[in-house]
Amino acid sequence: MASHAIPTHASAASPSSEQTGLWSWLTTVDHKRIGILYLYTALFYLLVGGLEALLIRTQLAKPNLHVVSAETYNQLFTMHGTTMVFLVVMPLSAAFFNYLIPLQIGARDVAFPRLNAFSYWVYALGGLFITLPIFFGLAPNGGWFGYAPLSGPTYGGGFNMDFWVLGLQILGISSLAAAFNFITTIINLRAPGMTLMRMPMFTWMSFVVQFLIVLAFPVITAALFFLQFDRFFGTQFYEVSAGGDPLLWQHLFWVFGHPEVYILILPAFGLVSEVLPTHSRKPLFGYNVMAYSGIMIGFLGFGVWAHHMFAVGMGPVADSIFSVATMLIGIPTGVKIFNWIATMYGGSLRFPTSMKFAIGLIAMFTIGGISGVMHSSPPSDLQQTDTYFVVAHFHYVLYGGAIMGIFAGIYHYFPKITGRFMSEKIGSWHFWLNFIGLNLTFFPMHFSGMLGMPRRIYTYDAGQGWDLFNLMSTTGTYMLMIAGLVFAYNFFSSRQRGAAAGNDPWGAPTLEWSIPSPPPEYNFAQIPEVASRYPMWDLKAPDRTEGIAHSHADAATIADAHAVPVHEETERRSAKELGIPMPFPTIKPFMVALGILILFSGLIVLHAGHFALAMATMLGGAAFMVGSLYAWLTSPLE
Amino acid sequence: MSTDRVHADHVHEHPTWKQYKWVALWLFIITVAEVWAYYIPALVNSKAFVPSILLMMVVKFTIVVMFYMHLKYDHHLFRKLFTGPLTIAGITLVAFLFLFGKL
Amino acid sequence: MATAAAAGAHEAHEHAHYTTTGLNHRKIAMWAFIGSECMLFGSLISTYLVYKGRSVVGPFPHEAWTSPTGQVFKPILNIPVTSASTFVLLMSSLFMVLALAAVENKGKPGYEGLLGSSKFWLAATAAAGATFLGFQAYEFTSFVHEGLTIKTNLFGSSFFTLTGFHGTHVAVGVLWLMTMLFIDMKRGLQPKDAINIDIMALYWHFVDVVWIIIFALVYLIK
Ligand code: HEM
Ligand SMILES: [Cu+2]
Numbered sequence: 001m002a003s004h005a006i007p008t009h010a011s012a013a014s015p016s017s018e019q020t021g022l023w024s025w026l027t028t029v030d031h032k033r034i035g036i037l038y039l040y041t042a043l044f045y046l047l048v049g050g051l052e053a054l055l056i057r058t059q060l061a062k063p064n065l066h067v068v069s070a071e072t073y074n075q076l077f078t079m080h081g082t083t084m085v086f087l088v089v090m091p092l093s094a095a096f097f098n099y100l101i102p103l104q105i106g107a108r109d110v111a112f113p114r115l116n117a118f119s120y121w122v123y124a125l126g127g128l129f130i131t132l133p134i135f136f137g138l139a140p141n142g143g144w145f146g147y148a149p150l151s152g153p154t155y156g157g158g159f160n161m162d163f164w165v166l167g168l169q170i171l172g173i174s175s176l177a178a179a180f181n182f183i184t185t186i187i188n189l190r191a192p193g194m195t196l197m198r199m200p201m202f203t204w205m206s207f208v209v210q211f212l213i214v215l216a217f218p219v220i221t222a223a224l225f226f227l228q229f230d231r232f233f234g235t236q237f238y239e240v241s242a243g244g245d246p247l248l249w250q251h252l253f254w255v256f257g258h259p260e261v262y263i264l265i266l267p268a269f270g271l272v273s274e275v276l277p278t279h280s281r282k283p284l285f286g287y288n289v290m291a292y293s294g295i296m297i298g299f300l301g302f303g304v305w306a307h308h309m310f311a312v313g314m315g316p317v318a319d320s321i322f323s324v325a326t327m328l329i330g331i332p333t334g335v336k337i338f339n340w341i342a343t344m345y346g347g348s349l350r351f352p353t354s355m356k357f358a359i360g361l362i363a364m365f366t367i368g369g370i371s372g373v374m375h376s377s378p379p380s381d382l383q384q385t386d387t388y389f390v391v392a393h394f395h396y397v398l399y400g401g402a403i404m405g406i407f408a409g410i411y412h413y414f415p416k417i418t419g420r421f422m423s424e425k426i427g428s429w430h431f432w433l434n435f436i437g438l439n440l441t442f443f444p445m446h447f448s449g450m451l452g453m454p455r456r457i458y459t460y461d462a463g464q465g466w467d468l469f470n471l472m473s474t475t476g477t478y479m480l481m482i483a484g485l486v487f488a489y490n491f492f493s494s495r496q497r498g499a500a501a502g503n504d505p506w507g508a509p510t511l512e513w514s515i516p517s518p519p520p521e522y523n524f525a526q527i528p529e530v531a532s533r534y535p536m537w538d539l540k541a542p543d544r545t546e547g548i549a550h551s552h553a554d555a556a557t558i559a560d561a562h563a564v565p566v567h568e569e570t571e572r573r574s575a576k577e578l579g580i581p582m583p584f585p586t587i588k589p590f591m592v593a594l595g596i597l598i599l600f601s602g603l604i605v606l607h608a609g610h611f612a613l614a615m616a617t618m619l620g621g622a623a624f625m626v627g628s629l630y631a632w633l634t635s636p637l638e
Numbered sequence: 639m640s641t642d643r644v645h646a647d648h649v650h651e652h653p654t655w656k657q658y659k660w661v662a663l664w665l666f667i668i669t670v671a672e673v674w675a676y677y678i679p680a681l682v683n684s685k686a687f688v689p690s691i692l693l694m695m696v697v698k699f700t701i702v703v704m705f706y707m708h709l710k711y712d713h714h715l716f717r718k719l720f721t722g723p724l725t726i727a728g729i730t731l732v733a734f735l736f737l738f739g740k741l
Numbered sequence: 742m743a744t745a746a747a748a749g750a751h752e753a754h755e756h757a758h759y760t761t762t763g764l765n766h767r768k769i770a771m772w773a774f775i776g777s778e779c780m781l782f783g784s785l786i787s788t789y790l791v792y793k794g795r796s797v798v799g800p801f802p803h804e805a806w807t808s809p810t811g812q813v814f815k816p817i818l819n820i821p822v823t824s825a826s827t828f829v830l831l832m833s834s835l836f837m838v839l840a841l842a843a844v845e846n847k848g849k850p851g852y853e854g855l856l857g858s859s860k861f862w863l864a865a866t867a868a869a870g871a872t873f874l875g876f877q878a879y880e881f882t883s884f885v886h887e888g889l890t891i892k893t894n895l896f897g898s899s900f901f902t903l904t905g906f907h908g909t910h911v912a913v914g915v916l917w918l919m920t921m922l923f924i925d926m927k928r929g930l931q932p933k934d935a936i937n938i939d940i941m942a943l944y945w946h947f948v949d950v951v952w953i954i955i956f957a958l959v960y961l962i963k
Contacts, residue, residue: 111766180770190761214777222784235898561759662835695957723776727783734787
C-alpha cells in the first residue's frame with residue numbers, strides 16, 4: 001500500500017542524508033526523516049478518511065438512497081472518525097513536533113532518537129491494524145467513542161470492535177512514548193539563552209499537548225483494558241446484567257476525550273502563531289498571555305469532560321459545575337483569537353497561502369467555538385446533542401481549526417523541509433476551494449441538525465425539511481475532494497519543480513530559519529546562543545524587536561554548550577567533517593513495534609477460537625518484543 | 639524555571655542509612671497501626687475509622703515519595719512533574735466518587 | 742506503556758552532551774512516566790471504588806455471602822497474609838535505597854562492608870519483590886478456590902484487574918532489578934552507574950506507593 005510509496009517519494013526530500021532507499025527509512029533515527037514519515041503516512045490517511053466521508057455524504061445526498069448498506073455505513077462513520085482523530089490529525093501534529101521542536105529550540109535531535117523511531121513504527125503498524133479490516137467488512141462499527149455496552153461482547157460480538165479496542169491500545173503506546181520524548185526534549189535540550197518564555201509559540205503549545213497526552217491517554221488505556229477484558233476474558237465491567245454501569249465507560253472515555261480535542265487543536269494553534277507574526281512582520285501580540293492561556297486551556301481541559309454527557313441526567317449539581325467550567329474554558333480560547341487579530345492589527349501584512357489558511361482558521365474556529373459555547377448550557381445542549389448540529393460544530397473546530405492550521409503549517413514549512421516553494425497560485429486555488437467547500441459542507445448541517453436530523457443515521461425520509469441541506473453538504477464534500485486533489489498536485493509537483501527557497505524564505509523570526517533548507521542531518525553546525533524571543537529578527541530586522549527583552553546566557557553555560565551567537569548557517573558539510581557524533585541507524589525500534597503488533601494480534605486469533613495458536617502468537621510476539629528491546633537497550637546510541 | 643543548571647551530578651546529597659532506617663521504622667510502625675486499627679471493631683464502626691486510615695495512608699505515601707524517591711532533596715522540576723499529575727489524578731478520583739454517588 | 746518507558750529509560754544520549762538543566766534525560770522521562778502512571782492507577786482505583794458494593798452476586802471482599810443454592814462464602818480478603826506481603830514490599834524499598842547508596846558511594850569510607858555491597862541489596866530487593874509476587878499468586882489461587890474469579894462479579898473483575906496491573910508492574914521491576922544485578926556481577930557497578938539505579942529505584946518506589954494506596958483503600962476500608 002502507500003507505505004511503499006513513502007520512502008521513494010520522501011527520500012528526495014532530504015538530499016543531505018547520505019543513505020536512501022527503503023532500508024534507510026526503516027532504520028532512521030533522524031527526527032526530520034521521522035517527521036517526514038509521519039507527514040506522508042498521515043496525509044495518506046487523510047485521503048482514506050476523506051474517501052470514507054465522501055461515501056458517507058454520497059449515501060446521504062438524497063432521501064432513501066442505497067449507495068451503501070446500513071452496516072457498511074456504521075463502519076464508515078466509525079472509521080472516518082477514528083481515522084481522522086487518531087491517524088490523521090494527531091500524526092500530522094506529530095510530524096510537526098518531530099520536524100520542528102528540535103529546530104525551534106536549537107537542538108541536534110530529540111532526547112531519545114530511537115524511542116522516536118519506535119513511536120512512528122507503532123503508529124504505522126497500528127494504523128494498518130485498525131484500517132485493513134474495512135476491506136473484509138470487519139471494520140469497527142460502534143462509533144469513534146465506542147460506547148459500552150454497545151462495543152462490549154453482548155451487543156458487539158463480532159470481530160469489528162476487537163480491531164478498534166486493540167488498535168487504539170497500540171496507537172496509545174505510540175503517543176505516550178512520543179510524549180515522554182518531547183517533554184524531555186523541550187525541558188532539556190534548549191539552546192543556551194532559550195528560556196521557557198523565549199520558546200517559539202509552536203513549541204509552547206506542543207509542550208502543553210505532551211502533558212495532555214501523558215495525562216489523558218492512561219485513562220483511555222484503562223477504559224480500553226476493561227473493554228478488552230470484557231471482550232476476551234469474560235470480565236463484567238460494562239455488563240449491565242451484572243451491575244456494570246455504562247456511564248463508567250462514558251466518564252472514562254470523556255476524561256480522555258475532552259483533553260483529546262485540545263490535543264488535536266493546540267498544535268494547529270501553535271502553527272498559526274508562527275505564521276501570523278511572520279507575515280504581519282510584527283511580534284506575536286501578548287506572547288505571555290498566549291503561553292499562559294495555552295496552559296490554562298490544558299489544565300481546565302481536565303475539568304469539563306461531562307459536557308458530553310448532559311443527556312444522561314447527572315443531576316443539577318454536576319450539570320452546573322461542568323457547564324460553568326466549560327464556559328470558563330472559552331475565555332482563554334477567546335483570548336487567543338483576540339491576540340491573533342491584534343497581532344495582525346497594524347502589521348505590514350502579506351498574504352501567501354499559509355497566511356490565508358491561518359486567517360481562515362481564526363474565522364472558522366470562531367464559528368465552531370461559538371456553537372461550542374451553545375452546547376455548554378445543558379438546556380440548550382439537550383436540543384442539539386446527537387444531531388447534525390453537533391456534527392457541524394465539531395467539524396468547524398476540527399476541519400476549520402485543526403486541518404486549516406495544519407495546512408497553514410504545511411505551506412509555511414514546505415520550503416524548510418524540501419528546499420522548494422509550493423506554488424502560490426495553485427495554493428490560492430486550494431485555499432478558496434477548501435474554504436468554500438468546507439462552509440458549503442458544514443454550515444447547512446447547523447440547519448439540518450436544528451430541524452432534528454440525528455447523527456449516525458444511514459438514510460432518511462423525504463419531506464422533513466432536510467433534503468436541501470443534505471444536498472448542499474454533499475456538494476460541498478465533492479468540492480473538498482477537488483480541493484484535496486489540487487493540494488496533492490501542488491505538493492508533489494512543487495517537490496520536483498518548485499522554485500528554490502533559501503534558509504529563510506519568509507523572513508521569519510525563529511531559529512529553524514537560520515539553517516539551510518532542507519537542514520543538514522545535525523541541524524546546527526554550532527549550537528546557537530539565543531538572546532531574545534526573535535533571534536532571526538535581531539539579526540535581520542532589529543527594529544521589530546526593540547521593545548522585547550534581550551539578555552545573554554552566562555558565560556559558563558555558553559562555554560559548556562560550545563555555543564556561538566545566532567547566525568545564518570550557509571555551509572553544508574557532513575557530520576563527520578564537523579566531528580558531530582550522530583546516532584546510528586537501527587532496525588530495533590521497528591522490531592519492538594512489530595513484536596507489539598504480533599502480541600495484540602494474538603487476541604484476534606483467540607476470539608477466532610484457536611486457543612493454542614493464540615497463545616503461540618502472543619508468547620511469540622512478547623518474546624520477540626522483549627528480545628528486541630534488550631538488543632536495543634544494550635547497543636550504543638552513537 | 640530551568641535557568642538553574644545543576645553542574646555537578648550530586649549537588650544534592652542523598653540521605654544515608656542513618657536516615658533511611660528511621661524512615662523504614664516509621665513506615666513499619668504506621669503499617670502496624672493501620673492493621674491494628676482494622677482489628678478494633680469499635681474503631682472500625684466509628685466515624686473516625688476511614689479518615690484515620692486515609693491519614694495514615696497519606697503519611698506513608700508522603701514519606702516514601704519525599705525520602706526514598708528524594709523529592710525533598712532533588713531538583714524542583716521533578717517535584718512539579720510529579721505533583722501536577724498527582725493532583726489531577728486525585729481531583730478526578732474524587733469527582734468520580736461524587737458522580738457515582740459515593741460521596 | 743511500561744515497555745515504552747523502559748525503552749526511553751535506557752537511552753543514554755546525554756553523555757558529554759550539553760543539556761539545558763544539567764539533569765539526566767532519562768530521569769526527567771521517568772518522572773514524566775510516573776506522572777502518567779498516576780493517571781493509570783487513578784483510573785483503575787476509581788473504577789474499583791465506583792464498583793464497590795455494586796456486585797449482584799458474591800463472594801464479597803468484606804461481607805459473608807450465602808448463594809441461592811445455600812453455599813456460604815466468607816469475606817474473601819485475607820488481611821493477615823496481605824499485611825505480611827505489604828511489609829515485604831515496604832522493606833524492599835529500604836533495600837532499594839541501600840542499593841542506590843551502595844552504588845553511589847562505592848569505595849567511600851563507611852561503605853566497605855555490607856552497606857557497600859550493591860549486589861547484596863539489589864538481590865535483596867529483587868527477592869523481596871519476588872516474595873510479594875509469591876504472596877499475590879497464593880492470594881489469587883486461594884480466591885479462585887473459594888469461588889472468586891475475574892468473571893464472577895464486578896468485585897472480581899475490578900479487584901483482579903487492579904491488583905493484577907500492580908503485580909505486573911512489580912514483575913517488570915523484578916526483571917529490571919535482575920538485569921542490573923547481572924550487570925553488577927559481570928562488571929561491577931560504579932558510582933557513574935548510579936543514575937541507572939536511581940531511575941530504576943524511582944520506578945520501584947512508585948510501585949510501592951501505589952501498593953500503600955491499594956492496601957488502605959481496597960483491603961482495610963470496608
Ligand atoms: C472531508 C471532509 C469531511 C466530511 C465531508 C465529513 C463528514 C462527516 C459526517 C457527515 C459525519 C457524520 C456521520 C454520521 O453521524 O452519520 C462525520 C463524523 C465525524 N467526523 Fe467528519 N467529515 C470530514 C472531515 C473530518 C475531519 C477533518 C475530522 C477530524 C479531524 C472529522 C472528524 C469526525 C468525527 C470525530 C466524527 C464522528 C464519528 C462518529 O459519529 O463516531 N471529520 N464526518
Ligand atoms: Cu469536550
